[in-house]
Amino acid sequence: MLKAYIHASELLSGAGVASKKGRKPQEGDLGRFEDGALVHDGKKILWVGATSELPKKYKSAKKTNLKNESILIPGLIDCHTHLVFAGDRSEEFAERCAGATYEEIAQKGGGIIKTVAATREATVKELERLATSRLKEMQGFGVKTVEIKSGYGLDLKTEIKCLEVVKTLKKKFPQMTLLSTFLGAHAFPAGVPREAYIKDIIDQMIPAVSKKKLAQACDVFIDRGYFTAQEAREILAAAEKHGLQIKIHGDELSNTESAALAADLKALSVDHLLCVSETGIKKLAHSETVAVLLPGTAFYLKASYAPARRLIDAGACVALATDFNPGSCMCPSLPVMMTLGALYMGMSRAEIFAAVTYNAAKALGLEQRKGSLEVGKDADVTTLKLNRFEEIYYRFASSLS
Secondary structure (H helix, E strand, O other): OOEEEEEEEEEEOOHHHHHOOOEOOOHHHOOEEEEEEEEEOOOEEEEEEEHHHOOHHHOOOEEEEOOOOOEEEEOEEEEEEOOOOOOOOHHHHHHHHOOOOHHHHHHOOOOHHHHHHHHHHOOHHHHHHHHHHHHHHHHOOOEEEEEEEOOOOOOHHHHHHHHHHHHHHHHHOOOOEEEEEEEEEOOOOOOOOHHHHHHHHHHHHHHHHHHOOOOOEEEEEEOOOOEOHHHHHHHHHHHHHOOOEEEEEEOOOOOOOHHHHHHHHOOOEEEEOOOOOHHHHHHHHOOOOEEEEOHHHHHHHOOOOOOHHHHHHHOOEEEEOOOEEOOOEOOOOHHHHHHHHHHHOOOOHHHHHHHOOHHHHHHOOOOOOOOOOOOOOEOOEEEEOOOOOOHHHHOOOOOOO
16 A cells, blocks of 8 residues: 655655765755655655655555654664663662772673673563563654664573564564674673683574574674674674674774774674774775764763764764663663764764664665665654754653654
8 A cells, every 4th residue: 555644844865865875974965855755655665755746646645644743754773782681780870970980890790791690590571571661662762773782691592592582572563673683792701711702602602693593793892801803803704604794892992993893894883983093983984884883872981972073074984873781871762872972972963864864774784775765765764743853862861752
């Protein structure tokens, strides 16, 4: 059945952003229509334009009249989350507020390892219940696509359990697109020798995840106290051999030149980049690897923000995501990340739009299907009762549903 949205207060197609592959987006790239309209067949977009120009052949389409009270934009994309976990780390937040660092807490047995213990103990039903609630909240912000990383198991059994939960979520939320990323290389489990754990990831976990088709990509946390660049190379090489795309957590706590490594390896994305070097920026600017910035983490840890301005001006493709997780960003709101991007990272309306649509899709390898409202792309549309796009992040920390 043909369906149409008509009389959108503002339709932003993002067609120009897509044509530039997400680099240096400008206002003129947004494909803006006042009193906009869109026609789709339930799967693909068939037409985009002003309501007054709706072709006669689509006049009989079932219409949703937005009455010039709602915007029409590509479905928002949160391209970096850690949605599946159990346990509570609110006391660690209080410790950090009192002066303790992320690394100090980790050295005392807190941090990722504490969440790992709780996640290992949790039942599948409990993990599903928690993740379902979080996903519903994200959905209320207009988010239609979410990447969900594992990484709170750090053993074969629990990593598989968490990825199986994502598989169940895909069935529970058919109106959303959920992608799984295997992040066994998130930290080192207590009591397991470093080399033994890396061998386990390469020889046991990656083959099992691939065989069960539980993930589309593999990620590695490269940083001081975590995985080295050489260890990441070995893990990611194994992932690629098993048909997984690759991603990197990089340059968050220190500069490890992981942005440059990600570009060299042609990774889909390198995420965080609080400490990225000029070398890393230049490498990203001349690659297809997306720089995924996570301002909520910088805010939460009271750290310096990633240099969005330098990255964008150099020509890198920049996305924004929540990094929703229990330790460094217990916030599922993509609009809050957009606010932080605008206020503290110097990003313009066009740059923010690109960062949560086309560029976020590119960070997941979905830019041919999603991220802009263009004929032939998925009918992945977000409508929000606002007059203009920037109201999403102007209304700081408010509900949009």
